[in-house]
Amino acid sequence: MTFLIRILLFFSCLILYTKSGATHIVGGELNYRSIGSNLYEVKLTVYRDCINGQAQFDNPASIGIFDANNMLVSSVTAYITNQQNVPNVINTPCLIPPTNICYEVATYEFTTPITPSTGGYQIVYQRCCRNNTIINVANVASTGATYNAGIPDPTLAAENSNPVFRNWPPTFICVDAPFVFDHSAFDYDGDSLVYEICLPLSGADRSTPQPQPPNNPPYAPIQYLAPYSVNNVFGGTPLTIDQRTGIIKAIPNALGQFVYGVCVKEFRNGVFISATRRDFQVNVVPCPTITVASIFSPTVSCGNLTASFTNNSYNAASYTWDFGDLTTGSDTSSVRNPAWAYPDTGRYVATLIAHSSMDPSCDDTTTGEVFILPAFFADFSILNTRCSPEFIFSDGSFGIGGISNYWKWNMGDGSIFNSMNVSHTYVQPGIYEVSLISSNDPYCPDTLTKSVSVLPVPESEFTTELDTCAQEVKVRDFSRNASVSHWNFRDNWLFDVRETELIHAYNAEGVYQIMHVSVSDSGCVDSSSFAVDIPPLPDAAFRHAVRDCDSLVEFFNLSSNAVMYEWDFGDGNVSTQFSPSHTYSVAGNIPVSLTVTSPHSCTDFILKDVFFISYKEAGFDLSIDSCSGQITFHSVTDNAVTYEWDFGDGRTSELRYPVHTFNKDGTYEISLKVNGKSACADSASRLTVYESPLGETLFIPNSFTPNGDGINDIFKISVYRPCETYNLQVFNRWGKIVYETADAASAFWDGSAEDGQIQSGVYVYLLKGSAGEKKGTITVIR
Structure with a gap:
């Protein structure tokens, strides 16, 4: 009862939609065939709904030809060459095809010239x-x-014809029943064909339902309404297609009208050439109580003579099989899903009768191809140079039926190829599972998977930083995928270096090609190099010349690899000349330095003692200390190299400023000889009368009366012929200092202290000098 209600509702909806003004397009496809001389036979096939449709076929139809830039290059007016109804058929006599489903098909065929052009064309x-x-x-x-x-x-193809579908698509299929249909195509050029469920394209709209010419490409696909999609066209068991055979299968579970697309792509020598897209509307209808015989077809057995059959029949009570084995009459079975061992490889036709439980006249019969095929084995070889990401995969598949004529490579990184052999470069290191599906017929492909290991390849990269003056180069390693490095500095090798920064010192100038080798954990290597120029360092050198007894010294610069010169003559004078001359006011060993600078601002330094003796006039003055009797000399000849004194008492000195004391009074001849051991010697002398000093005399008062009467009010030490300075301290009876001065000869004490005037009494003084100290008492009387 429920099923009957579903039937009534479905057909009521179709009638209702008819009254509500639905339109007419239900499908179509477009084919072309090259017939030479740049001529093409074009065939447009269009299907319309002859019940719900409001418009007839276009006659004529406007067809556009667009170039690779999506520009219209030609417009063709095509007329109908054939028009007929598409029969509503199903393989059972127990179902009356729906009377509310009516499709017409019209074909438009014409011939048109198309000049070859880069990028090709679209016919639309x-x-x-x-x-x-x-x-x-x-x-x-x-x-x-x-x-x-x-x-x-x-x-890609000088001449080509796109694939042509063999059969008209069915106008209706049964809900909740297996749907199997041969959607295969043929190709005039014998190209390899691959099938897929695809999206139909939208185009035109209600405002311009019949664009003349068609709109320019590109064209958007239709949008499926959720939950439907290209992977779920009808609901139920999803619609699928065998990419090799074009057999489509589904078990729809919803009533209604559905649009789906089937595309067949053609490949020539593994390269995609073109495609044919069929866009079609199918009606899913209820099929009550019918018995439908259905075999999963073709039934294929690869490498085995026994074929196992899959029975997809619908509403059957029992089954009768005839396996088509002509070598025996007992090749029958009543099992739902039987198996049969054939005598040899080849093609057979099996027959299945699905017996109705209601009426034997509603039994359904179907046939299915059976292919007993020899085994086929996928195989391939891999060629790879160690540490290279490039691999060459060569097909080695084999079978009794011959070599491969179909290949599908999956490189494990998302790349797919359909050629016999593949050269592939991996972008990232890692382990990839590479699979090959190959066959020499449409039914017995074999799959083989192998692992390839793409080793990480190091990338050598480094920078240099040159310290010209130190003749050192700092290298910084920026390599990738490396664990250790080898360095060749051309004067030394360094192996297995893990540091990323090194400093290398060269011992000589020159151009050095530094080579760096990066090594990965897996032993892969990469190298790079860079030339560094080590310029020569400056070398400071000079000699000098001077005439006897002259003060003019000539310097001769012997330096090399320098452009700037700085002389320091050792007497406070400098020069930047290359080879200067200098007049000295001094003589003897004089430290002369030369600093030179190279074009790269590197410096070198040399310090040498320059010795010479110039003529100096001997002369001196002297003075006698009245206290000590010491004789000191002054105004002595400047800048002599040597001084020789003779004091006339048997003693001598080589100091420039000696100090001398005579042991007894008398007249002495003091002489001075300068530069005495050279040709530049000179002498001077003078007579000196020496008398022993009388020395100093001290007068220290023993009392004073600081009472302000102007008589004996202060305490003052008097020094006659003073020879030194004395420190004076005065203590009270408790040892406290009440007065102190650092110069007793010039100071005086008025009897005052820090805390006021001292009292009358006896005080102790302490007088200190360089020769000793003296103590005594002072009486203060007030």
């Missing part, structure tokens, strides 16, 4: 609109259709 037809009753397309009322086909760039 557009029409609006689709049926409003479609339930899996968003905004269906304003969604039109675009049917197009691409002519490839002539460098």
